[in-house]
Amino acid sequence: MRKLLLLVMVMLLVVSACGLGFAASQKILVYAKGADPRGLDPAYVDDGESGKIIVNIYDNLVRYKPGGTDIQPCLATSWTQSPDGLVWTFKLRKGVKFHDGTPFNAAAVKFNVDRQLPPNATDDMPYASFTFEPVKKVDVIDNYTVRFTLKHPYAPFLANLAMCMAAPIVSPTAVKKYGADYNQHPVGTGAFKFEKWDKDQQIVLSRNANYWGKKPFADKVIFKTTKENSVRASEMITGAIDMMDGVDPNDVKKLESSGVKVLKKPGMNINYMGFLTHKKPFNDVRVRRAISMAINRAELVKYLYQGYAEVANGPLPSFIPGYDPKLKPLGYNPTEAKKLLAEAGYKDFSFTFITYSNPRPYNPVNGVKLAEAVQAELLKIGVKTNIKVYPWTEYKPVLFKGEEGDAFFYGWIGDNGDADNFLSLLDSSQIETTLNSAKYKNPKVDELLRKGTLVSNEKERVKIYQDLQKILVEEAPWVFISHATDLYAYRPNVKGFNPHPTGVTWLEGTTK
Amino acid sequence: MLKYTIKRLLMLIPVLLGVSFFVFMVMHLFNADPAALMLGQHATQAQIEALRQQLGLNDPIFVQFGRFLWQLLHGDLGRSLMTRGSVTEELLARFPATIELALFSLFIATVVGVTAGVVSAVKRYSIFDYVSMVGALLGVSMPIFWLGLILIIVFAVNLHWLPVAGRIAIGMEPTAITNLYLLDSLLTGNWEAFWSALQHLILPGIALAAYSMAIIARMTRSTMLEVIKQDYIRTARAKGLDEKTVINHHALKNALIPVVTVIGLQLGLLLSGAVLTETVFSWPGIGNYTVNAIMASDFPVVQGSVILVAAVFVVVNLLVDLLYAYIDPRIHYQ
Numbered sequence: 001m002r003k004l005l006l007l008v009m010v011m012l013l014v015v016s017a018c019g020l021g022f023a024a025s026q027k028i029l030v031y032a033k034g035a036d037p038r039g040l041d042p043a044y045v046d047d048g049e050s051g052k053i054i055v056n057i058y059d060n061l062v063r064y065k066p067g068g069t070d071i072q073p074c075l076a077t078s079w080t081q082s083p084d085g086l087v088w089t090f091k092l093r094k095g096v097k098f099h100d101g102t103p104f105n106a107a108a109v110k111f112n113v114d115r116q117l118p119p120n121a122t123d124d125m126p127y128a129s130f131t132f133e134p135v136k137k138v139d140v141i142d143n144y145t146v147r148f149t150l151k152h153p154y155a156p157f158l159a160n161l162a163m164c165m166a167a168p169i170v171s172p173t174a175v176k177k178y179g180a181d182y183n184q185h186p187v188g189t190g191a192f193k194f195e196k197w198d199k200d201q202q203i204v205l206s207r208n209a210n211y212w213g214k215k216p217f218a219d220k221v222i223f224k225t226t227k228e229n230s231v232r233a234s235e236m237i238t239g240a241i242d243m244m245d246g247v248d249p250n251d252v253k254k255l256e257s258s259g260v261k262v263l264k265k266p267g268m269n270i271n272y273m274g275f276l277t278h279k280k281p282f283n284d285v286r287v288r289r290a291i292s293m294a295i296n297r298a299e300l301v302k303y304l305y306q307g308y309a310e311v312a313n314g315p316l317p318s319f320i321p322g323y324d325p326k327l328k329p330l331g332y333n334p335t336e337a338k339k340l341l342a343e344a345g346y347k348d349f350s351f352t353f354i355t356y357s358n359p360r361p362y363n364p365v366n367g368v369k370l371a372e373a374v375q376a377e378l379l380k381i382g383v384k385t386n387i388k389v390y391p392w393t394e395y396k397p398v399l400f401k402g403e404e405g406d407a408f409f410y411g412w413i414g415d416n417g418d419a420d421n422f423l424s425l426l427d428s429s430q431i432e433t434t435l436n437s438a439k440y441k442n443p444k445v446d447e448l449l450r451k452g453t454l455v456s457n458e459k460e461r462v463k464i465y466q467d468l469q470k471i472l473v474e475e476a477p478w479v480f481i482s483h484a485t486d487l488y489a490y491r492p493n494v495k496g497f498n499p500h501p502t503g504v505t506w507l508e509g510t511t512k
Numbered sequence: 513m514l515k516y517t518i519k520r521l522l523m524l525i526p527v528l529l530g531v532s533f534f535v536f537m538v539m540h541l542f543n544a545d546p547a548a549l550m551l552g553q554h555a556t557q558a559q560i561e562a563l564r565q566q567l568g569l570n571d572p573i574f575v576q577f578g579r580f581l582w583q584l585l586h587g588d589l590g591r592s593l594m595t596r597g598s599v600t601e602e603l604l605a606r607f608p609a610t611i612e613l614a615l616f617s618l619f620i621a622t623v624v625g626v627t628a629g630v631v632s633a634v635k636r637y638s639i640f641d642y643v644s645m646v647g648a649l650l651g652v653s654m655p656i657f658w659l660g661l662i663l664i665i666v667f668a669v670n671l672h673w674l675p676v677a678g679r680i681a682i683g684m685e686p687t688a689i690t691n692l693y694l695l696d697s698l699l700t701g702n703w704e705a706f707w708s709a710l711q712h713l714i715l716p717g718i719a720l721a722a723y724s725m726a727i728i729a730r731m732t733r734s735t736m737l738e739v740i741k742q743d744y745i746r747t748a749r750a751k752g753l754d755e756k757t758v759i760n761h762h763a764l765k766n767a768l769i770p771v772v773t774v775i776g777l778q779l780g781l782l783l784s785g786a787v788l789t790e791t792v793f794s795w796p797g798i799g800n801y802t803v804n805a806i807m808a809s810d811f812p813v814v815q816g817s818v819i820l821v822a823a824v825f826v827v828v829n830l831l832v833d834l835l836y837a838y839i840d841p842r843i844h845y846q
Binding site: 028030035036038039044046047122123124126127129130180181183184198199200201202220222224225226227228230231232234235237238240393394396397400412413415432433434435 | 545546548549550551552553554555556557558559562563565566591594595596597602605606661664665668669672675676677678679682683685791792793794796797800801804807808809
């Protein structure tokens with residue numbers, strides 16, 4: 001036995017070699033997040049975790065400006081729109097190559113859109129129909145000019161092209177080469193090239209030295225998966241990682257006291273309680289308004305979310321063009337609420353909420369805690385409520401049917417930073433598609449929404465959406481509760497870490 | 513012996529069939545709709561319906577199960593609904609991490625557990641006996657999740673002795689041979705990687721081993737106490753053998769049979785206990801992966817991983833049975 005041990009030791013010594021770790025001179029940025037992405041083919045994913053990596057591998061035709069959802073050129077250098085709003089012509093950037101060496105051109109753009117349009121689109125492409133629904137066809141005019149013809153004018157079209165889902169431009173050669181496995185072998189034109197993916201562990205990207213834009217600083221960017229928020233925060237404190245998202249509010253003090261910087265960014269989401277407006281009692285606007293006024297949302301945000309959320313004054317987060325800073329929400333007024341209820345003939349009434357059991361990005365506590373807090377608020381004006389809870393995987397089918405309960409807790413994570421993306425959730429045509437879970441119907445709202453997508457003049461659009469928000473606050477189909485704040489943390493030596501309101505971070509400008 | 517082994521291996525088939533049937537039914541009895549989850553917040557009812565149709569989720573449940581079995585017969589566990597990746601490949605990519613952690617924990621649990629058990633039995637009612645048995649009680653009753661977090665806070669965040677989470681320091685991954693990092697780094701002589709992998713294993717290893725360590729210690733102690741009372745031990749002592757030989761050669765080997773059974777069972781338990789440990793320590797194994805799949809109603813992944821764990825469990829039990837014959841020459845299999 002001893003001889004064997006000795007032999008092993010000697011062998012180990014003989015074969016000993018230096019570590020194969022990254023050379024010390026390499027500049028590596030480590031970004032820790034809570035889960036692996038679903039995949040890295042933008043056509044087949046719908047989750048934020050995928051988006052965070054996708055934006056660093058791919059470019060889109062257009063891109064959001066830093067800090068907001070205004071649009072700037074990217075792979076398209078300029079574009080024009082026909083007067084009827086139906087034809088969009090994009091001039092493309094010349095000399096750009098995909099990471100596999102194939103050229104980026106008009107044919108590549110056409111390939112990208114065509115694969116997500118009928119008849120090529122498959123049922124499991126979550127964003128294809130949302131992003132490219134208005135597109136009738138795409139034509140290659142010349143190598144660097146591409147023309148989109150739409151079925152109907154659609155003002156948010158550009159915003160759709162900037163999204164991290166569906167719209168990023170993939171290498172047609174690579175898609176053909178890898179087939180269904182392309183999801184694991186992404187090839188784009190972006191600042192970083194995909195290197196490897198150790199499942200549930202890390203995704204390694206390396207610097208694209210030929211990047212057409214600002215040359216990235218880091219030689220490698222590593223997206224590390226650390227599932228538990230508090231464990232990720234511990235890694236931050238020990239310096240094992242440079243940046244992280246999904247900071248738990250309970251960890252903020254601990255992080256800050258150890259010298260880590262914490263970033264609080266307004267999130268592109270809305271946390272709301274919807275009324276089933278197609279049936280009693282919430283088909284009566286007075287009852288909806290009464291319930292809205294009985295809930296002290298400022299207190300909810302303060303205690304439930306410990307201040308890491310903004311009270312919503314309407315459906316839109318403040319950085320979205322079309323947001324109205326002067327919009328006055330239905331304020332907390334229990335007396336008025338009671339009066340309204342009595343007026344509507346609902347003196348001693350009770351109703352049922354349905355809610356989800358888990359945390360959601362717009363509601364980082366969970367649906368049950370939120371429902372219980374609202375329940376306590378309503379009890380103060382004598383309204384009794386029952387709470388019915390479902391796990392998230394069962395909740396959505398229940399919600400879609402619209403038969404259970406009288407009111408429901410839900411939320412929305414913005415996709416493209418356009419006002420229409422939030423407000424169209426109350427379009428009556430969306431009742432059928434089940435996005436309008438409140439089953440709210442108002443011809444005036446429908447008309448304004450339609451107008452909003454047709455008008456391309458930015459000022460006019462803003463006006464339309466501001467009028468629309470006024471109606472929604474008056475009509476109260478939802479109780480607009482809050483917009484959750486996104487919390488990030490980074491080491492003090494990291495510079496230029498600037499997460500975007502859409503929840504993704506372009507890392508080419510980040511240094512340390 | 514060979515005949516027996518083959519017979520036992522053939523019994524794997526009904527066991528796996530039963531397990532697959534059970535998991536399949538449980539997953540499908542819930543109301544969860546993977547199609548709705550796959551398509552995200554924009555999905556319209558029509559799109560969800562189309563996808564359900566495409567995935568065959570609208571077929572009668574026995575038709576679905578039949579299709580699943582047919583695939584399984586061809587060694588195909590299907591594709592993950594969420595990632596579109598092959599379930600077999602995804603499981604194989606993660607399985608080495610789970611095995612490495614389970615074996616490492618088993619090693620800690622066995623070495624510490626058996627030693628503590630033997631010493632406690634030999635020095636019954638000593639301070640050591642009391643301390644180790646109280647320790648064992650704590651080990652059995654402490655939740656892994658909580659223990660894991662405490663270990664992180666004490667040894668990683670406050671003392672900075674060990675890393676917080678993960679499997680190896682970033683960029684240190686050894687050249688892949690078996691994908692067991694300790695082994696691969698040894699085989700390639702990559703000391704830095706070996707050291708880093710070992711450091712990363714210690715905290716999750718201890719957290720996972722705590723329960724099994726306690727069980728093994730208590731089991732060893734009680735069987736040792738019984739064996740020590742036997743006549744042949746008295747005879748051995750009377751022959752004038754020194755105490756070390758009596759304990760190690762005469763008592764321990766006979767006390768080991770029930771302990772080996774327990775250790776064998778522990779490996780199964782460690783594989784399943786890995787679910788929580790992997791979650792706390794972000795260990796990239798199948799436990800963590802399965803939890804995510806359950807959350808997302810990713811049927812093929814859940815089925816695949818349960819079948820894999822069940823198969824391993826059966827094989828480990830077989831190995832344990834075969835080991836009896838080695839420890840106790842009186843045992844024969846036919």
